[in-house]
Amino acid sequence: MSDVQEDRLLSGRTVLVAGASGGIGEGTTLALLRQGATVVATGRSEERLAGLADYVKEAGSGTLITRIVNVGDADSEKVRAQLSPYGALDGAVVSIGDWGSPERTGILDISDREWEEMIASNLTSHFHALRALTPLLSREGALVHLSGFSADIPYPFAALVGATNAAKKSLVRSLDAELNGAGPRVYELIIGPIRTRPRAAIGADNPGWLSAEDLGRHAGRLIARSGPYADAPLQYLITRAHGVRTTPPQ
Ligand SMILES: NC(=O)c1ccc[n+]([C@@H]2O[C@H](COP(=O)([O-])OP(=O)(O)OC[C@H]3O[C@@H](n4cnc5c(N)ncnc54)[C@H](OP(=O)(O)O)[C@@H]3O)[C@@H](O)[C@H]2O)c1
Numbered sequence: 001m002s003d004v005q006e007d008r009l010l011s012g013r014t015v016l017v018a019g020a021s022g023g024i025g026e027g028t029t030l031a032l033l034r035q036g037a038t039v040v041a042t043g044r045s046e047e048r049l050a051g052l053a054d055y056v057k058e059a060g061s062g063t064l065i066t067r068i069v070n071v072g073d074a075d076s077e078k079v080r081a082q083l084s085p086y087g088a089l090d091g092a093v094v095s096i097g098d099w100g101s102p103e104r105t106g107i108l109d110i111s112d113r114e115w116e117e118m119i120a121s122n123l124t125s126h127f128h129a130l131r132a133l134t135p136l137l138s139r140e141g142a143l144v145h146l147s148g149f150s151a152d153i154p155y156p157f158a159a160l161v162g163a164t165n166a167a168k169k170s171l172v173r174s175l176d177a178e179l180n181g182a183g184p185r186v187y188e189l190i191i192g193p194i195r196t197r198p199r200a201a202i203g204a205d206n207p208g209w210l211s212a213e214d215l216g217r218h219a220g221r222l223i224a225r226s227g228p229y230a231d232a233p234l235q236y237l238i239t240r241a242h243g244v245r246t247t248p249p250q
Contacts, residue, residue, distance in 0.1 A: 006217075007061060009224045010037035016089050017041050017128055018071040018138070019096035021048035023196025024146065026055055027212020028093050028219060033062030040086050042069040055197075067205060071132055072125030079132035088138035091223030093216070094129050094145045098122050104157035115160065122164040130175055137184035140146040144187045144219045145172045149238055151190055152248050176233045185233070187222050190248070191215065192238035210238050218244065 003038070015032050019025040032039050033056055041064060047068040056064055069082045071094070083089075098121040100114065104117050136188030137143055148161065152170040154160035163199040169188055176186035193204070195211040215237065229235055229244055236245045 007034065009205075009226060010062070010090070010220055011222055012036075012088055013090035013225055014038045014040060015091035015093065015094045015220075015221070016083065016086070016133065018133065019043065019094070020066070021045060021052050022095055023031065023198040024051050024091075024096075024212045024215060025095040027194075027196060028095060028188070028216030029042050029064070030056045031213045032093075032215025032220050033064060035061035035217070035224075036061045037091075038063040038065065040065045040067060040083065041066055042067050042083075044068065044070045044094055045210075047151075069128040069223055070175040071078055073123075073132070076128065076132035077247060079128075080136060085088065088141070089133075089136050090138060090141045092127065092133045092137060092141075092143045093219050093250075094143065095123060095134070096129060097146075098125075099158075099161055106157055107159045110160060117158040118164060122161065123167050127170050127171060130171065134175065134179075134184065134186075139183065140225075142185040142225070143186060143221045144222055145191060146189050146215075147172070147235070149190055149192050149248075171184055173234065185222075185225070185230075187219075187220070188234050189215070190234070190236045190238070200240075208241060210240055214240075 015037045017029050017039055020029045021043035029039050029041050039062055041052055046068055053066055073079055087115055094201050094212055100118050147165045147168045150162035151165035172188040195205055195209045232246045236248055238249050242249045
């Protein structure tokens with residue numbers, strides 16, 4: 001696709017980015033603005049959303065709207081009411097999540113409290129987000145959800161993250177099956193380590209990884225139903241060398 005086409009890919013379309021203040025969220029927001037979208041960027045912190053607005057201020061032809069909304073709130077009616085001014089959405093990218101403590105703990109040493117906190121922040125919040133956001137999408141629209149590769153492979157000493165990723169993947173795949181073509185398209189993207197500004201700031205960076213903007217561009221193409229992966233509800237984006245796959249790379 002030429003740059004000119006890519007610039008206009010999402011012109012006239014409205015896409016919500018949940019977790020837009022995060023590392024992947026801000027890169028995704030930037031990419032979608034460069035594709036011409038009106039982006040409704042949500043997060044829970046006014047300060048972090050202001051930082052996002054500053055980061056993307058030179059971006060492309062799109063329009064940024066920031067809105068404090070906790071898409072992980074249990075009150076789905078409230079979330080929908082907060083987002084109703086933007087009409088039927090053409091797309092939503094769900095990029096929320098929390099890795100918990102950076103300390104590595106073996107399964108046998110995980111406390112009940114750590115378990116409950118991770119389930120709440122990294123699984124229940126996603127269930128709430130799916131429940132609140134899916135009805136806001138137009139029938140022709142698309143929801144793009146992200147889960148880490150530990151959904152598929154063992155993740156020693158970070159098993160809680162892995163377990164929630166596997167459960168999120170299952171939820172999203174089941175949602176797609178339940179809608180069965182009668183609702184918005186639903187994509188589950190299983191991702192490897194992603195180049196983001198927060199990760200680079202702590203020295204976690206690698207040119208072989210896909211960037212948050214790469215991911216956002218890809219999500220934009222799926223929302224526009226453009227490119228070779230538009231009809232693939234499950235996709236793996238693990239490293240730049242692996243490219244996009246519909247089965248897990250070995
Ligand atoms: N970066 C990677 O390499 C990588 C790799 C594999 C998987 N992932 C997954 O991709 C997602 C995004 O990653 P990231 O690197 O962008 O993370 P991040 O920088 O920590 O951003 C996540 C965003 O999610 C929001 N959030 C966190 N918990 C939430 C909750 N309970 N309810 C609503 N919003 C919540 C936060 O926004 P506010 O606090 O501002 O509301 C935060 O900005 C996460 O699920 C992560 O596990 C990332």
